[in-house]
Amino acid sequence: MMTVLNCVYHQHNPWLVLAAAVVCIISSWGVIRLHGRARDREGLQRVVWNFLTAILAGSAIWSTHFIALLGFDAGVPVEVDPALTVLSLLVAMVGTSVGFWVTTLGSQRLSPALGGAIVGLAIVAMHYSGMIAYRAKGIISWDWPYVYASILLSVTISAWALHVASCKAGKHAITFASALLVLAIVLLHFTGMTAFRVEPLMIDASVSNPVALQALGFAVAGVAFLIGCAGLASYLIDDGVRADSYRELQKMAMSDGLTGLANRRGFQERLEQEIQIANATGSSFALVGIDLDRFKEINDLRGHAAGDAVLRVLSHRMAATLSSSEFAGRVGGDEFAAIHRMESQASLMDFVGRLEAILNAPIDFDEYHVLPGASIGVAIYPDNAADKATLINNADLAMYRAKADVSRAVCFYQSSMDETVRQRRSLANDLREALERDELTIHYQVQTVISSGEIIGYEALLRWEHPVRGFIPPTEFIGIAEENGLILQLGEWVLRTACMKAATWEPPYKISVNISAVQFAYTNLPDVIAAILKESGLVPERLELELTETTIFADKDRALRILRQIKDLGVNVALDDFGTGYSSLDTLRSFPFDKIKLDRSFIIELESSPQAKAIIRAVLALGRSLSIPVLAEGIETEGQLALLKKEGCDEAQGYLLGRPAALEHILASGQIAIMDRSARASLVPASPAEKIAAGREESKQLADAGSLAERGWSIRRR
Incomplete structure (x- = not known):
């Protein structure tokens, strides 16, 4: 390891080494993130994310190697073969693509480690094919123990990195996997370069232009940095889209699609928040239960389209009248609920009055006036209940009392209602x-x-x-x-x-x-x-x-x-x-x-x-x-x-x-x-042949009916 560090310090341009390190770190972090996206997707989306991962991984591996290589001082004039250099880039992209694809095969427990090993081999293949493109004017030899060590380190650490990334063990797994991938790339390069030996054949170094090579290295570093940032940006954009989609899905899950008000789940969540606020501040709030009186008749007579229109109109009217301390939701087919933070009894009465006016105002539908009407029940927290379930139950009791009493549309909860409800049940x-x-x-x-x-x-x-x-x-x-x-x-x-x-x-x-x-x-x-x-x-x-x-x-x-x-x-x-x-x-x-x-x-x-x-x-x-x-x-x-x-x-x-x-x-x-x-049957003759007999019997019944009626009246009078 000390030999490797000495090689890094003495034979490489430190600025290019730093540039290579920055590119490697940023790109590796982006690679692990993009790989996570590919692993979480299915079908075509997985293919696309795997492709982006391979592009970024190949670029990161190749750029790190090429930048550091350009900063390497071989002590002799050097040239770089363009064709073989491009080939080494393709080797990195294709090899890592195969490796990441194998990693996403979830049917095998060893798939992440196997895919990581293939990625490590791709790093090795890229490095040594890149070294073939590196033409030094001298006799080249290799220290094979370092070569073997570089291969072993690359394969082993890459397998470890993708295993950690796939297992998601702990909140720092992504960072640790990224660090392992950086380590695999860096150790492969510098261990491999330590194995590289050049014996000069000539002293004149005029053929080589170190400044130009270093400039090329910085240029490649800049392009690689941009590629890494692009990969990172694609991840962040997708992350933002996913966050937006999640928020939208959460909103849809908490909202009623017809009216736009909170649905039962959303209202329950808000109710829990209000209870927490009331407990923390020592304040109180009112839960208002609302049940439409004639919604079924509206549906039966005008159809469900009219019923939906009534629900939308009422919901829009409620939403328009709510203040910042008030909340409303649709918790059932024709049932609504509302919350009012109480400043005073007068503020509550004002809120209930507004709701009552909205619910009893006529609604025009196809040239008809519809009067929905509603029964309203009110329960106050914590005066009428100590928990959410009891509060909801008490508001319902008050609402049903209002529905049963035709003389009033609004009813406030009273403790006597519990006994009344039990008796009625x-x-x-x-x-x-x-x-x-x-x-x-x-x-x-x-x-x-x-x-x-x-x-x-x-x-x-x-x-x-x-x-x-x-x-x-x-x-x-x-x-x-x-x-x-x-x-x-x-x-x-x-x-x-x-x-x-x-x-x-x-x-x-x-x-x-x-x-x-x-x-x-x-x-x-x-x-x-x-x-x-x-x-x-x-x-x-x-x-x-x-x-x-x-x-x-x-x-x-x-x-x-x-x-x-x-x-x-x-x-x-x-x-x-x-x-x-x-x-x-x-x-x-x-x-x-x-x-x-x-x-x-x-x-x-x-x-x-x-x-x-x-x-x-x-x-x-x-x-x-x-x-x-x-x-x-x-x-x-x-x-x-x-x-x-x-x-x-x-x-x-x-x-x-x-x-x-x-x-x-x-x-x-x-x-x-x-x-x-026989007399009953004669009232409804079964056939024409019986009509004469039926007529006679009916005449007798009519005669008897008159006398019986008179007898009944006389009995009553006595």
């Missing part, structure tokens, strides 16, 4: 089991003609007698059924059961069944009704469906289209709770209802309030002008009944006329009898 499970175990029943409340007392039909009312809690009113469990998706199954059971029972009645009274807003939103409700009518054998004209104005108002165009499909089946449709909706007159104008049911809230004040009496008188006049009969609900006193009769009300229903009762009790009272099989 327990009741929902019990309701599901009650439906499966056939624990639900239907009670029937009579409807009569006010002028004569004649029974015209019954309203089917669902009842639930809980085995532990006792009677649970429909006002409590119907909302739970709607929230938990049970209402469709429950509503269909009520409709089917009521129709099956009514089909056996004698006389054939009408049966009225309530349809909830959730049921009505079900797109194939008319098909369900038609199937039940066919299954039960009930004549369509005997079925009356009751809908509230709020059900229709949620999506008027769609509602009217569904109502017309139901009317086409022959089924009657009544407008329930009339007078308490949004636009009663417009609803009556848009669709010809078969009946108006006057809400009981007006009947309660009928005897004491002139205003209630005036409203009832106006509704009755409206019904007469539109030829729509009016039924008054909630009749509880003789005075109410007398006033309604005086004002010309058509029909009535209430506790005075008959409380809801099980069918067994009504049968026992004699108001209804069960029709036998």
